[in-house]
Structure formats: structure tokens, C-alpha cells
Amino acid sequence: MVEYREDPVTGVWVLYAPQRAKRPQGYAPRAAWVEAPPHDPACPFCPGNEHLVPPEVERVPGPSGGWALRSVWNGFPVFRDPGVQEVIVDHARHDLTLATMSREDVRVAMGLYRRRLLAARSREDVAAPLLFRNEGSGSGASQRHPHAQLVGLPTVPGPLETRWRSFRAHHDREGMALLASLREREREARERVLFEDRHVIVFAPRVSRASHEIWVVPQRDEPCFEHSAEATREAAADALSRASQALTAALGPVPCNLVLHTAPKGSEKDPGFVWYLEVVPRILTPGGFELATGVIINETTPEAAATRLRAALGHQH
Numbered sequence: 641m642v643e644y645r646e647d648p649v650t651g652v653w654v655l656y657a658p659q660r661a662k663r664p665q666g667y668a669p670r671a672a673w674v675e676a677p678p679h680d681p682a683c684p685f686c687p688g689n690e691h692l693v694p695p696e697v698e699r700v701p702g703p704s705g706g707w708a709l710r711s712v713w714n715g716f717p718v719f720r721d722p723g724v725q726e727v728i729v730d731h732a733r734h735d736l737t738l739a740t741m742s743r744e745d746v747r748v749a750m751g752l753y754r755r756r757l758l759a760a761r762s763r764e765d766v767a768a769p770l771l772f773r774n775e776g777s778g779s780g781a782s783q784r785h786p787h788a789q790l791v792g793l794p795t796v797p798g799p800l801e802t803r804w805r806s807f808r809a810h811h812d813r814e815g816m817a818l819l820a821s822l823r824e825r826e827r828e829a830r831e832r833v834l835f836e837d838r839h840v841i842v843f844a845p846r847v848s849r850a851s852h853e854i855w856v857v858p859q860r861d862e863p864c865f866e867h868s869a870e871a872t873r874e875a876a877a878d879a880l881s882r883a884s885q886a887l888t889a890a891l892g893p894v895p896c897n898l899v900l901h902t903a904p905k906g907s908e909k910d911p912g913f914v915w916y917l918e919v920v921p922r923i924l925t926p927g928g929f930e931l932a933t934g935v936i937i938n939e940t941t942p943e944a945a946a947t948r949l950r951a952a953l954g955h956q957h
């Protein structure tokens with residue numbers, strides 16, 4: 641069976657082709673996950689190597705006088721103009737991932753993301769604050785050590801502007817935020833929902849650009865992550881931790897991106913926006929078909945992914 645679905649947020653088309661997963665593999669499917677030590681003397685983000693990276697912006701103190709997490713200026717920024725470009729080293733230990741950090745660690749990390757986003761949002765020279773996380777080879781990460789990145793965009797690029805326009809247009813048309821419509825649709829369909837509580841719902845989106853993609857969406861329509869209720873943010877951190885663990889339990893450790901979508905600057909109260917978290921495993925590499933058509937082939941339907949992830953969640957403690 642072949643099925644096309646259009647992503648209502650980006651307008652990108654996804655072609656589900658589960659039969660492709662049965663192809664014989666002449667190449668190793670992906671680089672093996674390399675185990676790492678808890679501390680690597682050669683790693684610039686490990687404690688003791690603070691002198692190897694640019695100055696610190698903020699730290700969360702750790703036990704015995706060190707730091708637990710810290711944010712530093714990015715030594716290899718995307719933009720030449722300095723603006724806001726930070727690397728948030730979100731754990732002192734070298735070998736952890738979102739899945740192997742404790743729930744409390746993920747909460748504390750989200751707290752630091754929030755404070756750094758607020759600081760970026762308050763600056764005159766920032767048009768939009770972005771927070772993302774690259775984990776594992778194949779995710780875009782150049783360092784194994786767990787870290788997130790904060791970029792304060794000086795101007796808004798076209799594709800991001802298009803995305804925001806689609807949020808506003810949906811709200812004008814339907815009287816509700818696009819993310820709220822998607823959340824209601826997933827709740828009604830049920831088959832792609834992993835779990836939910838009073839504060840957040842977690843599902844494999846109907847149009848998943850990546851195999852086993854997961855979204856964490858608040859139950860209340862809050863446009864801006866930084867200004868949302870503390871209980872919602874903590875529930876989202878817990879949900880992110882659980883979802884990451886389920887992903888690792890189902891697939892083994894895989895390279896992954898996390899994107900925190902929050903309202904653009906000046907739209908903190910815009911009812912067209914709802915903040916959300918996007919967890920994007922990087923299992924498939926786009927090939928010539930994607931380059932030729934702009935359509936993404938996904939070998940796993942979100943319905944199949946959700947079934948598998950729910951089974952993994954069933955084994956969680």
C-alpha cells in the first residue's frame with residue numbers, strides 16, 4: 641500500500657512505503673552507536689575543559705562546587721554576527737542521552753532552556769529564538785557530549801515565515817490554533833497517541849516526516865513555551881523523557897533531533913500559535929527520490945510506530 645499525506649504545518653508531502661523496509665540491505669543500515677565513557681578528557685564540554693570553549697553565559701551549580709549544566713557562547717556560530725548563539729551543555733556527564741538522563745535531569749535542562757530562551761527573546765537584535773538539540777552521529781551533532789543549541793535569529797528566513805503564516809491562516813479560518821486542531825484529531829483517532837495526562841498529549845503525528853517521529857503538545861493552548869505554566873513545562877519534560885526512553889527501548893539508541901517550537905517574538909499572545917516539542921529520529925537518509933520530488937519517503941507509518949512505542953512504554957517503570 642502506498643499513501644501520500646501532506647504536512648499541514650510545512651506543506652511537505654510524505655509518501656508512506658512500509659514495503660520498502662523489507663529491502664535487502666547491502667550497506668550497514670546506519671553507523672553503530674558507539675558507547676562513550678562518563679568522562680572524556682579530550683571533550684571540550686566535559687568538566688575540567690572549560691578553558692577550551694568560549695565564555696560561560698549561565699550555569700546551574702552542581703554538587704561539590706562544580707556545575708551541573710551550563711550555557712556557553714557557541715565557538716562555531718552559524719551567523720558571523722555574534723548575536724545570540726549558545727551551546728547549552730545540558731549534563732556534566734559525557735555519555736548520557738535524553739533517554740538515559742533521569743527525569744529530574746530533563747526537567748532541570750528544560751528549565752535552563754527556558755531561561756536562555758527568555759534572555760534571547762528580550763534582545764532587540766533577535767527576531768526569533770530557536771532551541772534545538774542534535775544527538776548522535778547523523779543528527780548534525782559534532783560532539784557526543786549532551787548539549788542543546790540556542791540561536792537568536794537576526795531575521796526570519798522564508799520557510800519559517802511560511803510556517804507562521806500557515807498557523808495564522810488556520811486560526812483565521814477555523815477559529816482555533818492548527819496545533820489545537822491536530823491535537824483534537826489525534827485524540828479522536830487514538831491510534832497514534834502514545835499517552836496523555838492533564839497537561840500534555842504525546843503522539844506520532846499523522847504526517848511524520850521521520851520514522852518514529854514523536855510530538856509532545858500541551859493540552860492548553862499556550863503560544864509561548866517560556867511563558868507557559870510551570871506544571872505544563874514539567875509534564876512536558878517528563879513526557880520527553882518517557883518518549884525518549886520508549887524510542888530507545890523500541891529501536892536501540894538512534895541519532896535524534898529535538899526541536900522546541902515556541903511563539904515568535906511579538907506573538908507571545910497570538911492564539912494561532914501553540915508551542916510543542918518535536919522528537920525526530922534520524923533513521924532514514926533522504927536519497928535521489930527526495931531530491932527529485934521534494935517528497936519524503938517514510939518506511940514506517942505513524943500508526944505502526946505508535947503501536948511499537950506503546951508496547952515499549954508498557955515495559956517502562
Ligand SMILES: [Zn+2]
Pocket residue numbers: 679680683684685686687733734785
Ligand atoms: Zn564530554
